[in-house]
Amino acid sequence: MSAPLPNLPERAALPDWLRGAISQPSAAPADVQAIAQAQITTWGLPTLRDEEWRWTNLRAIMRLPAATAEHTQWQPSPLATVLPDALVIQFSAGKLKAIPENLPDGLTMTALNTAEAALRHAAFAPNAASANDALLALNTASAHDGLIIDIAANTSLTRPIVLDWQDDAGTSNHSETRVLIRIGPHSEATVIESTYATSAATHWRNAVSVIHQAANSQLTHISLGLAGAARLLTDRSFVTLLRDARYRSINIQLGGQLVRREIDVDIREPGAHCDLLGLMMPRDKQIMDTHTRVTHAAPHTTSNEQYQIIADDAGRGIFKGRILVAQDAQKIEAYQNSRNLLLSNTAEIDTKPELEIYADDVKCSHGATIGRLDDEALYYLRSRGISRTDARRLLISGFAQEIVNALPSPDLVAWMSAQMDASA
Amino acid sequence: MKLLEIKNLHANIGDKIILRGINLTVNAGEVHAIMGPNGSGKSTLCQVLGGRDGFEVTEGTVEFEGRNLLDMETEDRATAGLLLGFQHPVEIPGVKNIYLLKEALNAQRAARGLGELDTFVFMKQVRELVKSMQMDDAFLHRGVNAGFSGGEKKRNEILQMLLLQPKLALLDETDSGLDIDALKIVSEGINRLRGTDRGIVLVTHYQRLLSYVEPDFVHILYKGQIIKSGDKSLALQLEAEGYQDILEAAS
Ligand SMILES: Nc1ncnc2c1ncn2[C@@H]1O[C@H](COP(=O)(O)OP(=O)(O)O)[C@@H](O)[C@H]1O
Ligand SMILES: [Mg+2]
Numbered sequence: 001m002s003a004p005l006p007n008l009p010e011r012a013a014l015p016d017w018l019r020g021a022i023s024q025p026s027a028a029p030a031d032v033q034a035i036a037q038a039q040i041t042t043w044g045l046p047t048l049r050d051e052e053w054r055w056t057n058l059r060a061i062m063r064l065p066a067a068t069a070e071h072t073q074w075q076p077s078p079l080a081t082v083l084p085d086a087l088v089i090q091f092s093a094g095k096l097k098a099i100p101e102n103l104p105d106g107l108t109m110t111a112l113n114t115a116e117a118a119l120r121h122a123a124f125a126p127n128a129a130s131a132n133d134a135l136l137a138l139n140t141a142s143a144h145d146g147l148i149i150d151i152a153a154n155t156s157l158t159r160p161i162v163l164d165w166q167d168d169a170g171t172s173n174h175s176e177t178r179v180l181i182r183i184g185p186h187s188e189a190t191v192i193e194s195t196y197a198t199s200a201a202t203h204w205r206n207a208v209s210v211i212h213q214a215a216n217s218q219l220t221h222i223s224l225g226l227a228g229a230a231r232l233l234t235d236r237s238f239v240t241l242l243r244d245a246r247y248r249s250i251n252i253q254l255g256g257q258l259v260r261r262e263i264d265v266d267i268r269e270p271g272a273h274c275d276l277l278g279l280m281m282p283r284d285k286q287i288m289d290t291h292t293r294v295t296h297a298a299p300h301t302t303s304n305e306q307y308q309i310i311a312d313d314a315g316r317g318i319f320k321g322r323i324l325v326a327q328d329a330q331k332i333e334a335y336q337n338s339r340n341l342l343l344s345n346t347a348e349i350d351t352k353p354e355l356e357i358y359a360d361d362v363k364c365s366h367g368a369t370i371g372r373l374d375d376e377a378l379y380y381l382r383s384r385g386i387s388r389t390d391a392r393r394l395l396i397s398g399f400a401q402e403i404v405n406a407l408p409s410p411d412l413v414a415w416m417s418a419q420m421d422a423s424a
Numbered sequence: 425m426k427l428l429e430i431k432n433l434h435a436n437i438g439d440k441i442i443l444r445g446i447n448l449t450v451n452a453g454e455v456h457a458i459m460g461p462n463g464s465g466k467s468t469l470c471q472v473l474g475g476r477d478g479f480e481v482t483e484g485t486v487e488f489e490g491r492n493l494l495d496m497e498t499e500d501r502a503t504a505g506l507l508l509g510f511q512h513p514v515e516i517p518g519v520k521n522i523y524l525l526k527e528a529l530n531a532q533r534a535a536r537g538l539g540e541l542d543t544f545v546f547m548k549q550v551r552e553l554v555k556s557m558q559m560d561d562a563f564l565h566r567g568v569n570a571g572f573s574g575g576e577k578k579r580n581e582i583l584q585m586l587l588l589q590p591k592l593a594l595l596d597e598t599d600s601g602l603d604i605d606a607l608k609i610v611s612e613g614i615n616r617l618r619g620t621d622r623g624i625v626l627v628t629h630y631q632r633l634l635s636y637v638e639p640d641f642v643h644i645l646y647k648g649q650i651i652k653s654g655d656k657s658l659a660l661q662l663e664a665e666g667y668q669d670i671l672e673a674a675s
Contacts, residue, residue: 377516383474383507
């Protein structure tokens, strides 16, 4: 008999519909699923008492209404016209539509639920360790849908891969998706995930992606959170970097009532580097939260994080960036900068660096600022005849441009800027 | 035709009384200079006309082409044809000059019921202005006034003025911080705006700009009031005798 968990009464019990979801077989190997089922049943969903969830309340998930609609219509991907040569893979309410035919050489894609056991083992590799990881356990216990992307050695993919997540309430109000991306040695790829909803119905997607980068590989991983005032997204990425690999994440969130992203980068071998760039623009009552965790496990590794939050109305933005430098991981450079803009008195921004450094030859810097729109600048623009609304928009997009301009194609930059202006 | 008519204007900043009854009329075709020692209230007058927050008008009226200027929003004053050249132009690192110019011009056009200017035509016009102000094209893609020298900022103010073609330009210390070459470029720019249908008000505490842009009228503002008005010879007298004598004679 195991002892009762001391904090059991305070944990949020799983809603019934979620209990149902985890009792079915998932795409995870049976033994892996069994552990995760036990974990999520014990832990329940994370609460404000869990250290990593102190600022983000999952109440909205507990109150998720039952699904009503049948499977929604497929909409064309908004990015298909912006990036005409993209390989677009569409998902609706988590369900994979189809894998494109005639993939370029060196690229293989497999639907998660039909993949062989070894691949599924790799996709479900990270283990949940504590109640902070409850959503990972939930995903392992219940994800059927997803994709495995394999890029062979010495492959330079020029066409971006777009994972188009249309998170509309379909037959379910909830989906669990899992993606595995493996980039072979000396290979290069761009993966763009766009998440949006076309209807006002609430859908929650809990996503996990597992990324392995072999030596000297490069991945640009873009996450664009677009329209959908009611949708909820919880999304965790686990990235492993081998020698000289480079991972670049650009995380731009404009929509959704709740968006929580966690990006865990494990820099395992010398010479590897990651850039984590992010822009979150919560407004109305939106909550947008990113937690990054960069582990420098090997010497001669570098990381650079630039995060921005622009919070309006009663929006809440959260950025927590953890940098861990292991003992004996010398010659490390780790930079983190969090620049934020509060546009209203009822908006809220929480930003926190967290450094754990066990080596001594480490260059590490972090900074955080929270400012307001510059009244002088606003007045100056208005004195040129520009309306208050347009002047505000110019200043806001000026503030955000550092991140938006980091997008890899001018067409994507222009399109994303227009999305921002439309939602501002 | 009257462009601007200021009558008995009083204004405070906080509890501090700055303007104590200004009277000034500017007609189309005229160039006025307002001179006065530092702290007289020249910039305050400009900012009150611009509609900046924090300045309280306690008495008096201002009409712009017969409309009550003080009731209008800052941007509406600009689209009505009043352009303020700042003594200290604001630095806006995130917004490129080209965007400011485009948005400002389109706002002017929208106020006149015109559509957006064709990008090609706009760029051609802007490039010509950049050249005439002897600035570099790269300037267009830099942030507004960001890291500009004092002289560059003032040239930028004139460039914006020439693009927007205001009915009344109110230029606050546009000559300060300029070397002689820049002063000539800026003066030429101002002279290009000069015309029978426009008014220009130059605010300065030196005479030197006025030898390049000859004013029709010169006013001396001191302690929040215009204590003396005259023609351009008043500026020369100031230059020769200094403020002290004139202020003493007037008080
Ligand atoms: N923001 C402000 N708050 C308080 N006093 C101010 C402010 N701006 C200007 N003043 C005061 O108003 C007076 C007039 O200043 P200003 O209009 O700038 O004069 P000028 O442009 O003629 O040099 C000065 O005494 C100055 O100290
Ligand atoms: Mg002044």
